[in-house]
Amino acid sequence: MSEEFLPFSRPSISQAAIDEVVSCLQSGWITTGPRVAQFTEALQHYFNAPHVLPVMSATAGLHLSLLAMNLEPGDEVITTPLTFAATLNAIVLAGAKPVLIDIDPQTLNMDLNLLEAAINKRTRVILPVHFAGLPLDINLLYDIAAKYELRVLEDAAHAIGSEYQGQRIGSMGDVQVFSFHPNKNMTTVEGGCIVTRDTQFADQISRLRFHGIDRQAWNRYGKSGSQDYEVVLPGYKSNMTDVQAALGIHQLRELAGFITRRNELANRYQEALSDWPQWNLPQRPSYDHLHSWHIYTPLINEDITGMNRDQFMQAMKECNIGTGLHYRAVHLYPYYRQAFGFNPGDFPHAEDVCERIVSLPLFPSMTDAEHDRVLDVMYRIFN
Numbered sequence: 001m002s003e004e005f006l007p008f009s010r011p012s013i014s015q016a017a018i019d020e021v022v023s024c025l026q027s028g029w030i031t032t033g034p035r036v037a038q039f040t041e042a043l044q045h046y047f048n049a050p051h052v053l054p055v056m057s058a059t060a061g062l063h064l065s066l067l068a069m070n071l072e073p074g075d076e077v078i079t080t081p082l083t084f085a086a087t088l089n090a091i092v093l094a095g096a097k098p099v100l101i102d103i104d105p106q107t108l109n110m111d112l113n114l115l116e117a118a119i120n121k122r123t124r125v126i127l128p129v130h131f132a133g134l135p136l137d138i139n140l141l142y143d144i145a146a147k148y149e150l151r152v153l154e155d156a157a158h159a160i161g162s163e164y165q166g167q168r169i170g171s172m173g174d175v176q177v178f179s180f181h182p183n184k185n186m187t188t189v190e191g192g193c194i195v196t197r198d199t200q201f202a203d204q205i206s207r208l209r210f211h212g213i214d215r216q217a218w219n220r221y222g223k224s225g226s227q228d229y230e231v232v233l234p235g236y237k238s239n240m241t242d243v244q245a246a247l248g249i250h251q252l253r254e255l256a257g258f259i260t261r262r263n264e265l266a267n268r269y270q271e272a273l274s275d276w277p278q279w280n281l282p283q284r285p286s287y288d289h290l291h292s293w294h295i296y297t298p299l300i301n302e303d304i305t306g307m308n309r310d311q312f313m314q315a316m317k318e319c320n321i322g323t324g325l326h327y328r329a330v331h332l333y334p335y336y337r338q339a340f341g342f343n344p345g346d347f348p349h350a351e352d353v354c355e356r357i358v359s360l361p362l363f364p365s366m367t368d369a370e371h372d373r374v375l376d377v378m379y380r381i382f383n
């Protein structure tokens with residue numbers, strides 16, 4: 001194979017973004033400061049939300065959000081087994097118990113029809129994931145949350161740019177956490193943000209995010225700043241830096257174009273693979289939505305291909321094409337089995353999907369020729 005390795009994901013960083021990062025580095029202010037303030041404002045505008053709090057990762061965002069929900073030992077948070085470990089880790093680190101419900105095998109999102117049966121008097125929070133950037137049924141989700149007076153923390157790590165019934169994910173509901181990891185729809189290298197319309201909650205996040213300090217600390221060292229502050233709780237150090245925000249400001253401006261290209265590439269896969277029996281292709285729900293296609297994840301049919309998912313990924317690698325695995329079922333990792341007694345067979349749809357799922361290459365700068373190459377290589381592998 002003489003062709004260069006094609007990764008399954010690659011960030012698109014414009015010259016304007018690089019220039020902004022360089023001027024930030026040269027500016028004398030590189031940690032949390034004016035560029036984080038500018039990025040925050042741009043995100044507030046984007047989400048049409050009063051409170052957006054950039055943080056150093058979505059993992060930190062989920063953790064701080066759950067801490068700010070004041071969970072007590074024994075409190076339960078309902079989530080999905082088809083997610084990255086960060087989702088469940090945040091629940092445990094916030095002192096609560098993760099309760100899982102199986103996924104809808106069509107959308108791969110948490111099956112909201114199973115939600116009510118999992119709710120009991122210890123339930124405090126519903127923590128669904130907009131898997132791959134496909135929005136959950138927001139109306140149904142919030143109807144159930146309202147009925148039982150539960151908080152909702154949307155793990156929207158995959159979902160910046162996604163829309164439900166014409167409204168952006170992040171522009172409605174309780175709390176959303178987005179990721180700006182390099183594989184995601186936009187990046188700040190590492191990073192993320194918390195979005196909410198709840199002022200008290202946002203104030204608590206702001207304190208938890210930076211040492212428990214009760215006021216914006218970034219201009220303490222400037223001419224107009226004051227060295228004075230109070231520590232009102234033992235907080236974390238989860239603030240975003242100005243270098244990250246310099247990148248984020250430009251990524252956000254370019255996001256709409258990224259999402260358009262992601263949709264083109266996903267549609268191209270859907271069309272090209274529609275009559276391949278080797279795959280079950282991603283399915284869409286009937287409600288109005290815009291998919292952001294953070295990942296394109298068909299399920300392999302081993303009885304047709306004669307190879308399992310891991311063998312397929314290896315064969316692609318040998319042909320210089322990268323693929324991704326999102327995800328292994330979280331409940332079957334040793335910690336979760338030991339700590340919470342999860343077992344194989346507990347969530348059959350998720351387990352079936354996790355054995356068969358693979359993320360094919362998809363990123364905004366991917367060319368049609370690279371896309372064709374993926375299809376050609378898959379054709380050769382299967383035939």
Ligand SMILES: Cc1ncc(COP(=O)(O)O)c(C=O)c1O
Pocket residue numbers: 057058059060083084086087129155157158178179180181191192
């Ligand atoms: C569903 C989900 N939640 C949370 C995270 C954590 O994001 P971050 O890497 O920004 O901490 C990820 C990252 O892959 C994810 O896929």
